Amino acid sequence: MEYTTDLLEILNNIDPSLLDYQEWCCVGMALKFEGYTASDWDSWSQRDSKRYHKNECYRKWDSFTGSGVTGGTIVQYARNQGWVPPMINQESGHELDWDDVIEKDEQVIIDKNWIEGREVREPTNWNPVNELITYLEILFDSTENVGYVTKTWLKDEKHLPTQGCWDRTAGKLIQQLNKCDGDIGAVLGDYNKEAGAWIRFNPLDGKGCKNSNVTDFKYALVESDSMPIAEQNTVLRELELPIACLVHSGGKSLHAIVRIEANDMREYRKRVDYLYNICKKNGLDVDTQNRNPSRLSRMPGVIRNGHKQFLVDTNIGKESWDEWYEWIESINDDLPEPESLVEFWNNLPQLAPPLIEGILRQGHKMLVAGPSKAGKSFTLIELCIAIAEGKKWLNWQCAQGKTLYVNLELDRPSCLHRFKDVYNALGIKPNNLSNIDIWNLRGKSIPMDKLAPKLIRRASKKDYIAVVIDPIYKVITGDENSADQMANFCNQFDKICNELGTSVIYCHHHSKGSQGGKRSMDRASGSGVFARDPDALLDLIELDLNEAHYKQLRNMSACKCCVDYLRANRPELLNELSQDDVLSQSIMIDFCKSKLGHDYYKELDTLVNEARDKATSITAWRIEGTLREFSKFPPVNLYFEYPVHVVDQDGVLQDIDPDDVKPQWQKAKEKRQEQAEKNKNKKVNQFEIEFSNIEIEGREVPAEELANKLNTTPKTLLAWLGKSKKRNEDLAENFEAYYGGDGKRCIKRKDK
Missing domain, CATH: 3.40.50.300 (P-loop containing nucleotide triphosphate hydrolases)
Incomplete structure (x- = not known):
């Protein structure tokens, strides 16, 4: 991929301290993929002094092979942190200059046509020293150096400030002002009352007064002299700007010292641009020459050409830059405008497939x-x-x-x-x-x-x-x-x-x-x-599946197992089975036993038993739906046969209600049926045990003897194996009655 801007320039717009560990690694992978060096990655990483470890970049660099992470990742990270790529096509747009304004209607809070001025009056009971002390206490820590100017020079009959002083801390100045008996000039030096005096709102390092001497990018100056002061006052307040001190300049403007709270010069510029842009959109034509962090502002507590430079207010608007920024962003949205139905009635948009x-x-x-x-x-x-x-x-x-x-x-x-x-x-x-x-x-x-x-x-x-x-x-x-x-x-x-x-x-x-x-x-x-x-x-x-359902599932599983086995090993035998035959496990097992060899049947018997066991773990479910775009569908019943869901095509589950919506009489009936089924299974198991005990002796199993051991009558026992109402399907499938050598009724297994 080709980039119109060098990746290292783009990388300068990414703060490594805002990335997590994986994202930091991805930057290294992307640089290596695009042909840059480990030194480039290391130099950039040093900006995160808290997490930077010497030589760590070089150790990891060799492990970045075939990652597939490209320079596009760096571009995206820069975008995420606010970087906007320059536009290349000059016909459709251009790279924005310092003073350019993005002409959009977003972030407009104040209607310029309805600004109602809020008057600002000079104080009558004025204490210049207290105003200056208040200003210093709000803007500076006691150990921070303050820059100020009281001396001027003339150019074209205009008083211009000199570089001034920056050798004293705010604490020292406040201490001296408290002892000056109202004479500010005794502390700061006499000033020209035609010109007034100035002060720098950001702390300096005590070595100079340039941008490079600023030690903390706390504040920015918002000033406009193109509209009446009363209207300036209104706009500044309605914008909820986080203003630390609002100073009357003694001339045509108010000086708003706005909390910027930037970490470095790059972030300071970005925030000041955003601040000025918001002000301009809302009718305040900001003087963009004031954007430098070392800029001079009017000092409160002095006279300028017969007018007072004074504190209008302090600590107004939002408390911090972050709070104000979130408020501004939340007020404006990217919601679409309402549409008239008449415009689309005959040309409706196509529905999504x-x-x-x-x-x-x-x-x-x-x-x-x-x-x-x-x-x-x-x-x-x-x-x-x-x-x-x-x-x-x-x-x-x-x-x-x-x-x-x-x-x-x-x-x-x-x-x-x-x-x-x-x-x-x-x-x-x-x-x-x-x-x-x-x-x-x-x-x-x-x-x-x-x-x-x-x-x-x-x-x-x-x-x-x-x-x-x-x-x-x-x-x-x-x-x-x-x-x-x-x-x-x-x-x-x-x-x-x-x-x-x-x-x-x-x-x-x-x-x-x-x-x-x-x-x-x-x-x-x-x-x-x-x-x-x-x-x-x-x-x-x-x-909830009862025993009858599980019995049916075991039967179905056994039948399917037999059919699948025949299809895989002896498919020609399937032609001998009817549609009803493949639904009965007894018929299918007998058929397979008679048609398959011993080894085949032994393998099939194992598979059938496994299928029956697996059937006992099957659960049943019903899907119901609430749909916005389509009509409601009938409930879909299905089995969860691990690991997949299978739709109930036979309707077996259709009449089952979830347990907690059944009436009491139905619950009682099902409970009785379940108990009857348990008794029936118990009876079958007991029959098998007693029959086997007699069978071990190698003689016929008389019905009367077996009935005595089961605590029932021969007539009832024979009814279980016959076609009466008392017939027991499980027993009748595997046992039958016959007449023994002495003419008495006996019981035998069907495969004997």
């Missing part, structure tokens, strides 16, 4: 909320993959494009493994991995108002259509229960959307307590701003 069909438009915001262990992070990873590959996410088609996943919670290896695991579990081929960027910030997260500009800077040239932030509790700025603080927090997402033209998608946790009875938009923890700010809110709530 959908990012997630029926849910979210590109450039808009979405929140995914849910309780702990809902798999919210996996949901967002699934979404990143769907956008990258242009696939469906759960029930909704996604546009294809680049995504940035901001990982704030997982360590880097775990995060990368998760993406690969989810890809594999979804069965999606990774054809567009270049569409997914991951920014791993675990242990490095900062508040969102600080993260947003760093994110924008890194993403500005990436053309992301989605930025996913997971999770936001790591970067929340302020109290999450405070509406105004959370509104400011959410505004950071708007900045990202507006600056990058991308969608921002983030997740947040539920508040504590039951959630089923709440609306989806009221479940997220903290202020209601979280739910009302995004353009789309998707909320996850858990559905």
Whole structure:
């Protein structure tokens, strides 16, 4: 990249003390990339005397290889600290000179046409010595040298000040003034009452009175003699300037000694430029010759051509430069003007295309909320993959494009493994991995108002259509229960959307307590701003699965396992199975056992058992939505089968209500059913144990003997294996009754 200004000149506009450690390193990387030397980096680093360590730059320099950090980083850091690059095209603009004014209507507080003058009158009960002492006490520390002028010389019949004196401290002058019996001339030297006297408002080093002799850049002079003094007084006060002392010059102007509080000459110039610019925009034509820090101002407590130079007021306006600057900036905004609908009625702007069909438009915001262990992070990873590959996410088609996943919670290896695991579990081929960027910030997260500009800077040239932030509790700025603080927090997402033209998608946790009875938009923890700010809110709530559901899930898992195994090893056998056959685990297991060899079936049996065990860890969830741009969608039910969510296509979950919204009679019924299921399972286990004990003896298992051991009757036991209402499916699938050699009913396993 070519720069119109040498990078070292640009670097002079960056204060290293305002950069963090990583940013400081990036400056070194950028200098090396652009062909500069370690000495250049070291010289600049010395400006941060508190953190500078000799030879540290040289030690790090050799390690900067292939960083990819370019000179653009230095340009951006300079911009962040207020540097404005010069304009090159002279036809469209020019580099601003010292006296140029930026003609914009921003930062205008006072209407020039409606200034009402505030009169300033000479004091009648005047104590010159007290005024000068007050002036010195406000502007100077007792140990600081003060420059002043009482001698003049004539040029074209005009009295001009000499260089004056600078050999005494403010403390010494105040001490002598207190003892002078009202005779200022006895302390400072006699002055010409036609000309008056002057004083320098910034402290000097006692060796001279030039800018280079100024030891502290505390104040600047604001003076204008092109408007009546009464109007000057009004403007200075309404601008809330941080004025330490306001002095009548004894002529046509007021001298406002304004707190600048700069650290060095560079910052002093920058602040004075800003100050004068604000004054000019608000009708005060400032004398720009007064901008030097060593400038003379009129001294209070003396006579000038028959008029008093006196203190009008002290310590008015804002208390400090920072307070005034923030106030000025807050008054002016860059908000757009209101628009008339009639102008656009027949030519409406085009809507942003959908990012997630029926849910979210590109450039808009979405929140995914849910309780702990809902798999919210996996949901967002699934979404990143769907956008990258242009696939469906759960029930909704996604546009294809680049995504940035901001990982704030997982360590880097775990995060990368998760993406690969989810890809594999979804069965999606990774054809567009270049569409997914991951920014791993675990242990490095900062508040969102600080993260947003760093994110924008890194993403500005990436053309992301989605930025996913997971999770936001790591970067929340302020109290999450405070509406105004959370509104400011959410505004950071708007900045990202507006600056990058991308969608921002983030997740947040539920508040504590039951959630089923709440609306989806009221479940997220903290202020209601979280739910009302995004353009789309998707909320996850858990559905309670009973034993019947888990039994069905185990059956489905076993069937799927068998089908997948046959498809991989003996696909021709699938033609022998009907649509109903593949939905029954007993039929599928018997079929596989009869068709596959011993080794194959042994391997399949292990896989089936693993699938059944995994089914017991599946959880069920319902997604409800609150949408701003689209109509409400029916709730979507899904299973979380680690590591992915799978939509319930069979409608099994449709009638399940979250536990805390069920009526008492339904809860009682489900509890009875659950207990009955437990009793049934207990019965099956006991049957297996007693049957095996008799079977070990190598003889037939008489129904009467087995019934006695189970504390039931032979008739009831046979009913469990038959087709009556008391039939037990688990037992009937594996056991059957037959007539033994003596004509009595016996029990055997079906595979015997």
